[in-house]
Amino acid sequence: MSSTDLETPPLKSILIAILVVVGLHVLTAVALVAMKPSAPKVAPPKQTPPIEIELVSLPAALPKEPVKVVKSVEKEVTKVVIDKSTLAPKPQAIIKPKPVTETPKKPVVQERKPDITPLVKKEKTTSIAQEKPSQKQTKQEEPNPAIDKAISEQLANNQKVNNQQAEQRRLVAAQAEKAAQEAQLQQAQAQAQAQEAQRVANAKASAEAANDAAQKAARAAKQAEKAAKAAAESNExxxxxxxxxxxxxxxxxxxxxxxxxxxxxxxxxxxxxxxxxxxxxxxxxxxxxxxxxxxxxxxxxxxxxxxxxxxxxxxxxxxxxxxxxxxxxxxxxx
Known part of the structure; x- marks a missing residue:
């Protein structure tokens, strides 16, 4: 055996290496096919908790309206599913991934990989995204007496608080109005008393002035009479x-x-x-x-x-x- 034969690897080892590489590729392909694609993150519909859904100003009969809204959402979801099913490929395309999971043959994987993977992804994402809301919505549709009782109690408490606040506001307004009326009455009484006092003072001043004038006139007449009598008596x-x-x-x-x-x-x-x-x-x-x-x-x-x-x-x-x-x-x- 020459030196060149020693340097080249034997054929058996080459074949083993090739088989190992091919097997690794096959396993990788099978793993990729079998692996479930990550579903796109779909924002779940916002569902407020029962307490947040409550409306303080609404009567107790209105809390049933959120259930009606859920039903309408269900109908919309089902309509979307039907539309997408019509646009999606035939049911046979959905069944096709089965042979891929059964046999990891090279040709099957190499031939069907580009065609099947996008279909599977689309169908699974749509089905997953559409099935999740329906499950949650069915859960919401189920009647819960405890929640209904809590809602009714909360509404009753809110109504009671509102009534108490309204009564308190009414009492405060009545007290303010009464105080304003009393103040106005006191002001009117004070004004009337001031006017009466002024009238009495004016009448008293007028009477005093008239009395003074009468007294002065009487004194003048008396003096004149005295003077006349004196003149008459003097016989001047x-x-x-x-x-x-x-x-x-x-x-x-x-x-x-x-x-x-x-x-x-x-x-x-x-x-x-x-x-x-x-x-x-x-x-x-x-x-x-x-x-x-x-x-x-x-x-x-x-x-x-x-x-x-x-x-x-x-x-x-x-x-x-x-x-x-x-x-x-x-x-x-x-």
């Missing part, structure tokens, strides 16, 4: 003119015949007399303030004037007083 004569004197009975002034002999016919003789008139209007005294130049005529004039009478003279207070009256008298000589 008050001077009056002939125009301000009123006769009750006027005297008859006639030219005497015995004086006519000594006077010229057609002449006018004037004499001025000052009369003292008492409180009754009578003439108590007569004196000559200006003579006519004829003593007999002056004397006759003083006699004639005494036959007359005046209305009593009074002062500003209406009290009769003694008066001095200046009276001019004219005589025409016949």
């Amino acid at each position: 004569p008050v001077n009056f003119t002939a125009s301000s004197a009123n006769w009750v009975s006027a005297p008859n002034f006639s030219f005497p015949e015995r004086v006519a002999r000594r006077a010229n016919s057609g002449d006018t003789l004037n004499v001025v007399l000052i009369l003292r008139v008492n409180k009754q209007g009578g003439i108590d005294n007569v004196r000559i303030a200006q003579s006519s130049g004829n003593a007999a005529l002056d004397k006759e004039a003083t006699r004639q004037v005494r036959s007359g009478k005046f209305k009593p003279f009074t002062n500003n207070a209406g009290v009769p007083v003694v008066g001095n009256v200046t009276l001019p008298v004219s005589y025409a000589v016949p």
Whole structure:
């Protein structure tokens, strides 16, 4: 045997190596085929726990509505399954993976690997993804008395709490309204009391002012009366003119015949007399303030004037007083 024969491996070892490699490949292929593909992660439908599903404001009969929603979801899921089954390959394609699991022959694996693997993956993923919700939904459809009782109790408690809160709010509102009404009533009473006090004060002030004015007027009248009485009692004569004197009975002034002999016919003789008139209007005294130049005529004039009478003279207070009256008298000589 030459050196080259020693360096080359024997044919038997080569065949064994080839068989080992081929067997490893076959085992790898079989393992890949037999291995279940990882199902895609499908987000499971959100199912809230029974407590979270509860609606506080809804009546006790409404918790059954979530079950109806689940049924509608089931119907939708079944519809999706039917649609995909129509689009998927025939049932024979689903049965085909059986020979792959039975015989790990090279040609079968090499020929069917590219065709079967995608179909198996699609079918399994869809079936798994569609079967899981149905199982959960069937579980949800099963009635659970404990859950229903808990839901009803929770709703009753919530309703009770709501009623208590509403009653408390009503009481607080009633108390606030009552307090506001009392405050308004107190304010109205205080305002009425203030107005009444102001009215009483104004009436009192008016009465006091009227009383003061009446007292002042009474004092003034009393003082005037006292002054008039004092003036009357003092008998101080008050001077009056002939125009301000009123006769009750006027005297008859006639030219005497015995004086006519000594006077010229057609002449006018004037004499001025000052009369003292008492409180009754009578003439108590007569004196000559200006003579006519004829003593007999002056004397006759003083006699004639005494036959007359005046209305009593009074002062500003209406009290009769003694008066001095200046009276001019004219005589025409016949």
